[in-house]
Structures are given as structure tokens and as C-alpha cells.
Amino acid sequence: MSIGRTKRFRGIALAAITSTAVVAGVIFIQTGAEAEPKPNLEQAKAQVAALQEKASAAGEAANDLRGQITAAQIRVKALQAGIAKQQAQVDTVKRQIGSLAVAGYQTSGMTTTAQLLLSTNPDQFLSQASTAQAFAGQQNSALRRFQAAQGKLTDLQASEQSELAALEAVKAQQQALKKQLDANVAAAEKVLDKLTDAERAKLREEQEREVEKANDERKRASRSNDRMDDEEDTTPVPANGRAGVAVQAAMAQLGDRYVWGAEGPSSFDCSGLTKYAWGKAGVSLSHSSKAQFGEGRRVSRGELQPGDLVFYNSPISHVGMYIGNGRMVHAPNPGRPVKTDDIDYMSGYTGAVRPG
Numbered sequence: 001m002s003i004g005r006t007k008r009f010r011g012i013a014l015a016a017i018t019s020t021a022v023v024a025g026v027i028f029i030q031t032g033a034e035a036e037p038k039p040n041l042e043q044a045k046a047q048v049a050a051l052q053e054k055a056s057a058a059g060e061a062a063n064d065l066r067g068q069i070t071a072a073q074i075r076v077k078a079l080q081a082g083i084a085k086q087q088a089q090v091d092t093v094k095r096q097i098g099s100l101a102v103a104g105y106q107t108s109g110m111t112t113t114a115q116l117l118l119s120t121n122p123d124q125f126l127s128q129a130s131t132a133q134a135f136a137g138q139q140n141s142a143l144r145r146f147q148a149a150q151g152k153l154t155d156l157q158a159s160e161q162s163e164l165a166a167l168e169a170v171k172a173q174q175q176a177l178k179k180q181l182d183a184n185v186a187a188a189e190k191v192l193d194k195l196t197d198a199e200r201a202k203l204r205e206e207q208e209r210e211v212e213k214a215n216d217e218r219k220r221a222s223r224s225n226d227r228m229d230d231e232e233d234t235t236p237v238p239a240n241g242r243a244g245v246a247v248q249a250a251m252a253q254l255g256d257r258y259v260w261g262a263e264g265p266s267s268f269d270c271s272g273l274t275k276y277a278w279g280k281a282g283v284s285l286s287h288s289s290k291a292q293f294g295e296g297r298r299v300s301r302g303e304l305q306p307g308d309l310v311f312y313n314s315p316i317s318h319v320g321m322y323i324g325n326g327r328m329v330h331a332p333n334p335g336r337p338v339k340t341d342d343i344d345y346m347s348g349y350t351g352a353v354r355p356g
Contacts, residue, residue, distance in 0.1 A: 048188045052333040055184035057317035059260040062177035063288040072167040079160040086153040093146040214339045218254035242281035243307025250277035250329045256338045268331045283356045289319035296353030313348040
């Protein structure tokens, strides 16, 4: 394999393996795994496959929280803008109350009867007293406005604190899922460490062959805008339309490495790849396989067309893009590059949608 290819695929940490086990859901790594007996090569493949699928599922569960985090951040920002506006109103009413208090200060020291008896012009005083009563009414009205404005400000501040607490809780949940992903990847590495040098060398050779095959398939796809050939058949790829653009964009990423949370241009997770490819066609998708299942028209398995998205597991934890003839392009898991597979390469097929 050339130096350029080596650089392109550097970072695929685990050996390529056949998909012999699929585990749905997100599970913590059990402690004490190192005490288990040394597995043979096939047992190691199965164990690593299961751990890689768990890592991928944890990553997609973490991705699904992206929407909640974004929505919470938008709500917090709106509340903060409302608080700033309401604080300005409170400050304005406070200034009005201050002005009214100063204006009424001169007559606050004696009763109305005393002021009338001491006045040299009773008629003028009575007129002034009427004005003073109106002034007092203005003060009361201003106080009521202040109380209402201050109450609304307090409510907004309480809502902001509640939203911030919820946001931090979701972020903590996402971080915990990311730790699960890392723990599963680390456990897979430990399984590989138990193999002999010869066994690890054999797995490395399988990895290189898988990466090289993906690279060759990418080159074949890039030579044609309307067809993609693989070793066994000719897979039709739509020449026009948004679905065609999306398929060609996804196929151009064959061989790129899997990285959780990545959506291009040179590394992807499963929903990051489909988001990236359909984005090239002008269709916006969420970075979450679970969310993407609701972002298109549902199609049956018999209606599948190139560009459709196919989903796996319950809850949904994986997505790929159908390219025709029963095959899909996808980013499988942390141990494998972006590649094509039969849509039945893994169990747990859930359904399909057609974006756009």
C-alpha cells in the first residue's frame, strides 16, 4: 500500500474484522475482563466486534443528545435576552419612583389640616392639595408597576437557572456516554493485546486488505458519475438529482476513518457520514441516527432506492446509505473505515427513510 494510502487511513486503531456479533444498546465494560482466559483468533474477533458495536452504539446515543443540548442552549439564550430587557424596565420604574419621591418630599412633614391652617391663601392651598393627591396616586401606580416588573424579572431568572441546570445534566449524560465509548474501545484493545504476535500480524493484514479494497472501490466510483462497480456486480448509482449527489459524496469517503462526532471532511461516525453526504445535496440532517429516522419519508425494504437511509437496532444506533443491489455505504465502528457492505451485514434492521 502506498505512503499516501497509509496516511489516509492512519488512525484506524483496531484490526478489520468480520461482523460476527452485533450487540444493541449501550453497556458498561465489566471489570475483571483481564482475568478471562486467552481467546483464540476467532474468539478475539467476535469479542472485538461486540465491543466495537457497543462503542458505536454509545457514540450514537451521545449524538442523540446533541439536539437536546442545542435546544436548551437556545432557550437559555432567549431567557438571558428577556432578563436583560426586563432588568431595563425595572431600572426605568425605579428611576420614576425616585423622581416622584423627591418631588413629594417638601409636603411630607406636616398634615394636610396643619398646612391649611397655616396657609395665607386657603384657596390656592386646596388647589395644590388636589395636585398632591394626584401625585400620591402616581407614586402608588409606579410602585405597583415596579412590583410587577420585579416579579417578572425574578421568574425569568428562576427559569434561566432551571434551564442551565438541565443543560448541564444533559452535557454530563453525553460525557458519560463518551466515556463508555472510550471504555469499549480500550477493552477491545486489551483483547487484541492477548493475541500472539503472529495472530496480531494476521489481523493487521486483514485490516490492510479491507482498507485497500475500500480505497480501490472509491477510485472506481470516482471514475464514473453514474455507475459504481464492485467485484461481484454492477451497482446503479443515480446520475442526477439530490440522491445521486448524496451517494457520490458518500462513496467519495470510502476508506476514511471512523471518529465519534466527526462529520467530515476526512473522518466520520455513521450519522456524521449520512449528514455530510446529504448536506452536499442541499438537505440538512441532524447528527444523530435516531433523529435522522424521523427526517424523511418512510420507505419499505422493497422500495429502497440509492440514497435512502437504512437504520438498525432498537433503540436506533446505526445508519447507512443504500447504494443499490442490496448494499450500503456506511461508517461501521471505531475499528473499521468507511466501507460498503450488504445491508444484512448486521442484524436488527429497523427501517428506511428517503430524505429530501
